[in-house]
Amino acid sequence: MRRITVVIMLAVLLLTSCNTGWWEADRNAEPIFDxxxxxxxxxxxxxxxxxxxxxxxxxxxxxxxxxxxxxxxxxxxxxxxxxxxxxxxxxxxxxxxxxxxxxxxxxxxxxxxxxxxxxxxxxxxxxxxxxxxxxxxxxxxxxxxxxxxxxxxxxxxxxxGRFGYGQRTVxxxxxxxxxxxxxxxxxxxxxxxxxxxxxxxxVSNYSVNITIPESYEVAAAGVVVRSKKNGKGFKEISIVANRVRDFAWIASEDFKIKEKKVGDVKVKSYFFQDEGGEKALEVGAKSIEIFSSLFGEYPYKNYSVVAADFYVGGMEYPNLVIINKELYNKEGHFSLEYVVAHETAHQWWYGVIGNNEVMEPWLDEGLTEYSTILYYENRYGKETAEGVLDNIIGKRYKKYSGDKGSWEQSIHRSLAEFDSAEEYYTLVYYGGAVVIHQIREALGDQDFFNALKTYYKVYSFENATTNDFLGVVENTAGMEIQDRVNEWLSQGI
CATH class of the missing domain: 2.60.40 (Immunoglobulin-like)
Incomplete structure (x- = not known):
């Protein structure tokens, strides 16, 4: 999830020098999915x-x-x-x-x-x-x-919030x-x-039938296999969503809908304001393209960016993200672009590769926040990405840690161990992204992006841990870095 407060350039090379890596011995370097x-x-x-x-x-x-x-x-x-x-x-x-x-x-x-x-x-x-x-x-x-x-x-x-109804959406x-x-x-x-x-x-398979007044448009995970009116003022929508961690749907009588193909993926934007809706579609499509190149292909047929009555910036669900409809009104749409890119990255880090978001929230949020920087890097160049990293992420993280003095700076903590939302978001999002950037600096680009793609390949449709992630990083790079990263995670940077 991305709060409203926050206003890999190289093609990944397949591993050829680590044929005896730990993941190959245990998992044959393929996602286990029966x-x-x-x-x-x-x-x-x-x-x-x-x-x-x-x-x-x-x-x-x-x-x-x-x-x-x-x-x-x-x-x-x-x-x-x-x-x-x-x-x-x-x-x-x-x-x-x-x-x-x-x-x-x-x-x-x-x-x-x-x-x-x-x-x-x-x-x-x-x-x-x-x-x-x-x-x-x-x-x-x-x-x-x-x-x-x-x-x-x-x-x-x-x-x-996530669950409920508002002025324009259910x-x-x-x-x-x-x-x-x-x-x-x-x-x-x-x-x-x-x-x-x-x-x-x-990960589960879903077969869902929704009966709803025919005046509503419905955005949902998965693929609509049938939609028909029943002659009584309702329509029956049948949806199949396979290999997903959750099933969410958003409905409105006021949705405008536009779509765009990215390879075999149909990207849809559900919106109320034309200009913001076009921007959300553009960013969603570009994010799917960039992240598929950097991490591995998006494995589903559909992806939807949905405007909603949602006071938080955005929230990820499989195949679908919820975006605060007020962001569509902002001049320049910087916040809208940032939030859509962030939530789209969650399709890889949370959606395809899951983790315990209660016990290890830094893992998906740190990767997702840094992936947002990679979106800017690949779309607008390194200078822009470095500006976003330094001004939005680095400075906020360093200012907060500096202001707190003796405050607990551990990034790798469970949700229950954070004293406030401010502490949580600063450390888990900003601090987590800084840690991922430090890993990139330590490994160099080729090994770093190889590690991300290998992590995605090995743990697709499974739940991973920090140790799993760092194990892939070490074996890909052929260097011991886990102790150093654990120090960053426990003491801050």
Missing amino acids: KERINQYTINCYYDEVEKIIKGYQQITYYNNEESILEDIYIHLYPNYFNDKDSVPFTASEMYMAYPDGFDIGFINIDSLSVEGDGGTWGYTNSTGRVLRVELSKPLKPGEHIVLDMNYTVKLPRCN KGANWYPVVAVFDVNGWNLDPYYSFGDPFYSD
Whole structure:
């Protein structure tokens, strides 16, 4: 996610000298992806524009791809963080922007749930109803799968955050029940923090049917395979989105839409103001072109840049990014360009390669922020990119660290360890980008860009860690740098 406060030139060479690298021995230098063992979400939902309610039926086919035997399954219910003013994911200073008309409740109720066709035993882990625990009648062994069916009701709040509706848009983001990630640390049940992007998810396949008033245009992840009117004032939209970490959709009766092809990728801009909409399309398309060249091809057919009632600058979702519609009005559109480029870079760092954004937020945000600099470098030249790096990122990071004196300067921390949103964004975004730049300086351009492309190739559609990233960097460059980078991450630069 890119806050509104923030107003590889070389073709990557395939590795030829590291044939015995650690990743080849363990992973054959190819992304491990078994389409027969990927989680599947089938969702049928109906949007009631009068009541601002989504009625949904959902089937989840969940695969145990870990080595542990599972006795239960945990499911995040993010909309229930909006059922109480004290738990909404906004800082106190942001409440008036998130709720310009005052607090409005949002929630999700699970109306029914069955496991493999039986009633099953399920309940909430506590009274807040934000995590659902499904007790399995028999253990789920490694390699096995189980099918969950549920019906639910979602109430959208009038809210200018990720989830809710506003003056011109309806935002279906983090809106449906999603299975938590089970990894070496067990089930990851972190809360919806008031800053950062507190999400951690596995790649899944989605088949989604949305029934919505026919006056609405819908931007969504994936590919629309069918859209038809039902003769009752509604249209039914069928969407398939494969190998994605989330499924978001944005709807409006006022959208203007333009599109452009970048190779095989259809880039779309959903907007309200013509000039800003054209700029968003141009930047989105150019970003896809640049980042595909630098890191590896964008692996999906569609990418959408969507203007919305969203007080934050921008937010990334697979195949789709949400952009504050007010940025489209800014003279010169510098902020719009910066935010669109940043969110587009997230399609590589978060979208294709995932990571635990709660425990290691610097990893995707540092790479994404520096990728934004690379966008400027490749589009406008090194001098412009250096100016952006020095004036927007470097000076803010150094000023903040200098002002704080003995303040904790560790960049590599979990969300829970940051005292404020200001500290988080300064260190994770700006500090993270500075660390990536220092890695580039230490390696030289050829090894640096080789490392990024190798990292992308090896960890596509998986969740990676800081150690995974630095392991690729060391092996690509043939030099020991991990201790030095860890020092930068722990002590600042």
